Amino acid sequence: MNIKKNTGEPVYLVIAKSLKEMIIKGVLNPGNLLPSENYLVNQFEASRETVRKSLKSLETEGYIHSQPGKGYYVSTPKHNQFLLNFAEESENLQAKFKNITVIYPTLEVQLALGIGEKKKKVIEISKTLWLKGELFAYDLKYLPYDKGQPSIESEINYAVFPDIAAAKTAPFAFYTKMEITAETASAPIQKILNCSSDTSLLVVSRFIMGRDEDIIGYGKQYILPNQGKLIGYSGYQKDPGSI
Amino acid sequence: MNIKKNTGEPVYLVIAKSLKEMIIKGVLNPGNLLPSENYLVNQFEASRETVRKSLKSLETEGYIHSQPGKGYYVSTPKHNQFLLNFAEESENLQAKFKNITVIYPTLEVQLALGIGEKKKKVIEISKTLWLKGELFAYDLKYLPYDKGQPSIESEINYAVFPDIAAAKTAPFAFYTKMEITAETASAPIQKILNCSSDTSLLVVSRFIMGRDEDIIGYGKQYILPNQGKLIGYSGYQKDPGSI
DNA sequence: AAGTGGTCTAGACCACTGA
């Protein structure tokens, strides 16, 4: 009975907000049981499906989860899961191609691409990345070079990795794994990035994988310090939106 | 008419799977319009709400989005958004407290905690982290030390940061921001981590923030190479779950 | 047996886009 009505706002959002507020303010805490659907139906004078819609939205956003036969519980927030943006191409980021060659892969690349011991060539694409005119990172990408396949050129179209490849074919057919490490600049990379032997680089490796765990591509990016910083968020400050 | 029925599987999941498969196989590609709700109602001989439930689940998983008055479109997958796990405490990870002190903060910490120029003390908690008996990382945490507040001890309970603090009060009231950089080990850190001056460390900074952007805590972790590796996933290989 | 959430239906009205 303590409810405003007739706002243009959908009823299910009103209910969701009300519950969410209680969770955020700590009136309801992780492990606590929420009021039952039927209780909410009476409290808000809404239909059961409408109440369920509210609860579903809270569930999607990670606030609650349900247990059939028992009820809805407040979840424990995952403050150690981060959503991280790693934009291959941003507005200010410029790429300069250094080289595109077909080579016999190093052991590292063999392992990364899951290529057996057989001698199999790979395509190596190297770029330097620039941010507002300043050297920012060195970027390497590797793709298996299959004889049976088209030309290098068509491989190259794929080569610019997911974001462009995505536009071409079944972009939901693969996913990406990322590994982040730190590395001291090796001699060749010192030359390319124009840095010294005591420079610590942020190294981001990426594996492009098909749904059946086959590896489509492998990339590595050496990012200069001060320039490069990866930023991630955890918790619930952002809209739930997609994944 | 081309539909199996009477499986124990919920109808809405059957519909969702069918559509999802078309998207994954590239029959439907980003930008394409899906069949309308009413069309699916006829095709699958289900009610409209059931069809909508299917579509809602695909939307939640990031496969599609809707535009009122037009229809449902296949989305463009975000292959540059990564879900990254940064576990404060894993099974094998051991923490050894080094020190807990109340200090005047360095400039870096002042900025991180958003403390003005006024002389304000902060609590510093330092730990070393060990993985299977091997030194793994050096961990620093800072909390504003408010006079009006309880004792240091009660602050300390908060201090172990979100995961433990979470259990205490309104854990949905704050979120975490993470920054990842690479850094060469400084002299004091060389001693603590027992490494040399040419060691590149992975540095993870974390800001614990309230919903109104106030900063609750600041932490920094220096992770030894070879030991530490951050791993993230993008795309749709994982169940949608949470976040 | 009573209460819970999970699925599903057949209708209704609305606001919007497009021809």
Add this chain to the structure above:
DNA sequence: CAGTGGTCTAGACCACTTG
């Protein structure tokens, strides 16, 4: 105008948990 998705309802049956 007909077609689309967005919201909402009042029922129904089910499987599950708890006393």
